Amino acid sequence: MIADRTAATTLLASIASFSYHGDPSPALRGVEVAASPGTLTAVLGGSGSGKSTLGRLLGAWLLGGRDGTLAGSLQLEVAGHPAGSAPLRFTGAPDDPRIDPGAWARHVGYVPQDAAAMLSAVRGTVEEELAFSLENRGVPRAGMVRTVADIARRTGLDGLLQRDPATLSGGELRRLAVGCAVVDGPGILVLDEPLESLDQAGVRTVVELVHAELARGTAVVVLSQHADALIRAAERWLVLKGGEETAAGPPARILQGGAPAESGVVITSPEVVIPSADREPEPDPMPAPPPVVTLPVAGAAAVRTKAALELAGVAFGFGGRSGSSGKEGSLLLEDVDLQVMPGEILAITGPNGAGKSTLLRLLNGLHRPLRGDVRVADESIAGVPTGLVARRLGLLFQHPHDQLFERTVLREVLFGLDRIFGTGAPERAQAALAAVGLGDSGNVHPHELPASGQRLLALATVLAREPSVLALDEPTVALDAHGLERLTDAVSAAAGRGAAVVMVTHDLRFAKTHAHRLLRLDGGRLRQF
Amino acid sequence: MAARLNPLTALTAAAAVLVITTAASSWAVSLTVAVGAVLLAAAAGIVRRVLLAAAVIVVPFWLSLLVIHGLFFPEGRTALASWGPARVTAEGLTFALEMGLRTAAFVLVLMVFSFSVRIPELVAALTARRVPPQVGYVLASTLLLAPLVAARLDKVRQAQESRGLVVGRGIGSRLAAIRLQMVPLVLGLVHDAGIRAQxxxxxxxxxxxxxxxxxxxxxSAAQATFRVFAILLALAAVGWRIAESLPAGSLSAWFLSGAGGG
Incomplete structure (x- = not known):
């Protein structure tokens, strides 16, 4: 039922304008996309450039009429179906054509930035999740079994078919989301930030998957704010800024101009990053941004200065302490020793699932060690509620979605701030928002911010508290070039006033440039990188 | 054990047991069903979760039963103690005990069912019987809602604690924390649902x-037979209960009058 090659499909989109309901200014204006069989098109742009809106329109996750006002046309040319290839023209009038998202998805598969949003959430295994849209289309079971097996092979999910989707790692989840999108055999694939927050192994499998799809004749559109190796393989770039096209054409020509940098695109290594399985890639030769200026890291003088953060013989596992000593094998972390001095910036790297986020959660007591001691500002946090540890240690969560819970940006930063600063809280909140560039967005709902803005807002909630230790979980993820600058400034400023910074990251380039020390967490222990 | 069972068989069995327990209206039957449910849960290795979830529902209900029927039972004759209008009567306590046991049996059976059934299989079984898939989805997401809400609530709590919220052991502190968490919880769930819909x-x-x-x-044919048998048994129990509750002789009187009228 799924052929070796997909039906040659071309998608032509001409968006004269698209505005969300209730939003006075258009989110997109004058954007043209042409995706032809077997080609890779990259849509680049910084935070808030309109990339995700464009991706959702192409994938019919956003519909003119239902979700906003669309003027322009969408045209699908599917080989062998000349009748259905006429352009759909939209004027924003009530009698505009209506797209059936389910029928559209058979030709255009869209994978959102948050891969988990793709899942139905009511299927218990990977194979059931893959089969979901086939079930909805009434495909006979024998055909479904064949297709699911085929898609599993193509997406490298073979060994995971019986797993609960909720237990997959980031890279596996991304592949499942792509699998769910290609299971109907669409000729067009639209991927929104497909490499985000993946470790090197995850990046490798997704890049391989994209190239395999291209080889099958699928037209692939990748939306990204990083001009990384995958994006550099594209035939054509389209750069967006503020919802408008600022450059379009072959990558080499666009790189010579300033449009990507101006939009906030992060430009990294030109080399194809397909590292071997067990090694992190070499640092890329692009000119590195200047290192941060901080207090000199205490060397011999450390004897006098007390560590801002200290872990001694810390062990942790999710099995809990209920088991007897036989539980040792299931420990995620064992004998972790660490000292971070005031003003020091430490980066920790390691593969997905190594326990990096867990380590950070041990620092403020969200998790408690099975053995060993965690000391913040020279006091043990054993038995101290997280809410009190939070006065001295600020934690940036891995997913802003988990950290943000208030109705407005300002309320978000203000939460709990009065307990530290009393009447000075509003002033601190404003200052923290201004530091991350959200000074004018105080009344916006956090969910309405672009992904980059949400990450920066989460950072502001940490900065506002002026903790003596900052624990940052993947702080660079989702940030465009402007956001990375804000992050760098914030981290230097915090270290400059004597705070210790511990960050967990896959972004080795950022870590090597900005950290005084780089450690690797692997096999439950911290090692020198 | 439970994995081999068709989810509809388990559903039918649970429903039949509930109907029969209600019809029997006897503390002995309720107690037997409750104990049976706990034993089943133990066999399936889910006894801890079942008991915890059941306790959350049943304990507040028991307390209210005790207050309402234990203290103020109008038909109560045998007063054991009294304070003004409140009288602890033997009849009231017996009634509270019966109701409490029946509720416990109900809740335990439902918990054993919902913790042991594989929800995708239940939905598939319903789809195969031409139940609209939307109904199946709503049922599945309802059964999955509790863990989803719990996970989301946990995240909100962690986010708030990381920003200085101290949840004490006292009930006041916990209530205050719940008040702070409800709006973010509901808004978060609604947001997730919106994305999920697309x-x-x-x-x-x-x-x-x-x-x-x-x-x-x-x-299997055996399971299908069992389902029919369970439904018949439940219907018989209801019929028997109705006959029991009619005043003695009224049934034959009705037949006689019917015959006479015709």
Whole structure:
């Protein structure tokens, strides 16, 4: 039922304008996309450039009429179906054509930035999740079994078919989301930030998957704010800024101009990053941004200065302490020793699932060690509620979605701030928002911010508290070039006033440039990188 | 054990047991059913979760029963103690005990069912019987809602604690924390549901044509027979209960008058 090659499909989109309901200014204006069989098109742009809106329109996750006002046309040319290839023209009038998202998805598969949003959430295994849209289309079971097996092979999910989707790692989840999108055999694939927050192994499998799809004749559109190796393989770039096209054409020509940098695109290594399985890639030769200026890291003088953060013989596992000593094998972390001095910036790297986020959660007591001691500002946090540890240690969560819970940006930063600063809280909140560039967005709902803005807002909630230790979980993820600058400034400023910074990251380039020390967490222990 | 069972068989069995327990209206039957449910849960290795979840529902209910019927039972004759209008009567306590046991049996049976059934299989079994898939989805997401809400609530709590919220052991502190968490919880769930709807649309969930099921649900002639038998048994129990509750002789009187009238 799924052929070796997909039906040659071309998608032509001409968006004269698209505005969300209730939003006075258009989110997109004058954007043209042409995706032809077997080609890779990259849509680049910084935070808030309109990339995700464009991706959702192409994938019919956003519909003119239902979700906003669309003027322009969408045209699908599917080989062998000349009748259905006429352009759909939209004027924003009530009698505009209506797209059936389910029928559209058979030709255009869209994978959102948050891969988990793709899942139905009511299927218990990977194979059931893959089969979901086939079930909805009434495909006979024998055909479904064949297709699911085929898609599993193509997406490298073979060994995971019986797993609960909720237990997959980031890279596996991304592949499942792509699998769910290609299971109907669409000729067009639209991927929104497909490499985000993946470790090197995850990046490798997704890049391989994209190239395999291209080889099958699928037209692939990748939306990204990083001009990384995958994006550099594209035939054509389209750069967006503020919802408008600022450059379009072959990558080499666009790189010579300033449009990507101006939009906030992060430009990294030109080399194809397909590292071997067990090694992190070499640092890329692009000119590195200047290192941060901080207090000199205490060397011999450390004897006098007390560590801002200290872990001694810390062990942790999710099995809990209920088991007897036989539980040792299931420990995620064992004998972790660490000292971070005031003003020091430490980066920790390691593969997905190594326990990096867990380590950070041990620092403020969200998790408690099975053995060993965690000391913040020279006091043990054993038995101290997280809410009190939070006065001295600020934690940036891995997913802003988990950290943000208030109705407005300002309320978000203000939460709990009065307990530290009393009447000075509003002033601190404003200052923290201004530091991350959200000074004018105080009344916006956090969910309405672009992904980059949400990450920066989460950072502001940490900065506002002026903790003596900052624990940052993947702080660079989702940030465009402007956001990375804000992050760098914030981290230097915090270290400059004597705070210790511990960050967990896959972004080795950022870590090597900005950290005084780089450690690797692997096999439950911290090692020198 | 439970994995081999068709989810409809388990559902029918649970429903039949509930109907029969209600019809029997006897503390001995309720107690037997409750103990049986706990033993089943133990056999399936889910006894801890079942008991915890059941306690959350049953304990407040028991307390209210005790207050309402234990203290103020109008038909109570045998007063054991009294304070003004409140009288602890033997009849009231017996009634509270019976109601309490019956509720416990109910809740335990439902918990054993919902913790042991594989929800995708239940949905598949329903789809195969032409139940609209939307109903199946709502049922599945309802049964899955509790863990989802718990996970989301946990995240909100962690986010708030990381920003200085101290949840004490006292009930006041906990109530205050719950008040702070409710709005973020509901808004977060609604936001997630909005995103989920777009994905479901794209994956053809709204299509009106015929559907198929990937999940194969085991069934057997023996299970089908058992389901029919369970339903008949439940119906018989209801019939018997109705007959019991009519005043003595009224049934034959009705027949006689009917015959006389015709």
């Amino acid at each position: 994905s479901l649309d794209a994956r053809g969930f709204r299509s009106t044509g015929p559907r198929t099921s990937f999940t194969q649900v085991r069934d």
